[in-house]
Amino acid sequence: xxxxxxxxKDPKAVNSPENWNILNGLEFKRFLETDEGKARINNxxxxxxxxxxDSMIIIECDLEEAKRxxxxxxxxxxxxxxxxxxxIDTVSLESIPVGDELLRGEEILIDEECDVEKMVLRRIQIxxxxxxxxxLNERDKALIEALYLxxxxxxxxxxxxxxxxxxxxHTHKVRVLQKLRxxxxxx
Numbered sequence: 577x578x579x580x581x582x583x584x585k586d587p588k589a590v591n592s593p594e595n596w597n598i599l600n601g602l603e604f605k606r607f608l609e610t611d612e613g614k615a616r617i618n619n620x621x622x623x624x625x626x627x628x629x630d631s632m633i634i635i636e637c638d639l640e641e642a643k644r645x646x647x648x649x650x651x652x653x654x655x656x657x658x659x660x661x662x663x664i665d666t667v668s669l670e671s672i673p674v675g676d677e678l679l680r681g682e683e684i685l686i687d688e689e690c691d692v693e694k695m696v697l698r699r700i701q702i703x704x705x706x707x708x709x710x711x712l713n714e715r716d717k718a719l720i721e722a723l724y725l726x727x728x729x730x731x732x733x734x735x736x737x738x739x740x741x742x743x744x745x746h747t748h749k750v751r752v753l754q755k756l757r758x759x760x761x762x763x
Contacts, residue, residue, distance in 0.1 A: 578631040583607060587616060587636065604634075621645035654710030655703065661717075662725065664706070708759035716752045723749060 581604040583597045599607060607613040621642040623633040637645070659665070709717060722729040722737075731749065735742040 579604075580631050580633050581607075581620075582633065582635040584636045587619070618642060622649060651707050651710075655707045658706045658710035662706070662709075662721070704760055705756075708756050711759055712752065712755065716748075716755065719745070719748055719752055720756075 579601050581599040581601070583599055583604070584591075585595050585597055589595045608617055616636065619636050619639055619642050620634050621637050622645065623635055709720065712720070719734070722734050723731065729737060731745045732742050735745040738745070
């Protein structure tokens with residue numbers, strides 16, 4: 577994937593087409609080796625690509641926007657990692673493979689009895705939960721997976737499996753659920 581770096585000629589000037597330098601990876605690396613580049617390193621954010629064949633564009637912006645963009649990017653990565661670890665596939669409603677055809681979401685969601693708003697809200701809740709699960713450590717994730725997602729254990733059987741007391745599992749579960757509540761409330 578080709579990377580394109582958009583660096584401001586004058587970081588204090590108004591954004592205009594004349595105020596941008598378009599750099600390749602080597603040129604950007606050289607820029608970062610300068611004192612000016614070192615001072616501005618944290619002011620770069622990756623723009624979302626439009627497709628898998630697109631170039632990656634890294635653009636200079638203010639520090640808050642760069643942090644916000646990094647957080648969004650990290651959450652997306654955590655969501656994808658959580659989906660892979662849980663064996664969940666996300667399907668875009670832009671084009672859904674049905675047999676030999678690619679259908680659009682509205683072609684599938686024609687059912688008048690279907691409450692699309694509830695479906696969308698549920699999907700948003702699922703995505704938020706996946707993001708929150710992706711932020712848990714492996715031990716916490718394993719507990720939630722065993723007790724809730726895969727339902728392979730009860731508190732008692734999970735305690736026996738780990739060789740610890742049931743009360744310890746229960747206390748851990750309560751803490752993890754509280755952590756998930758807090759992560760979900762941040763969203």
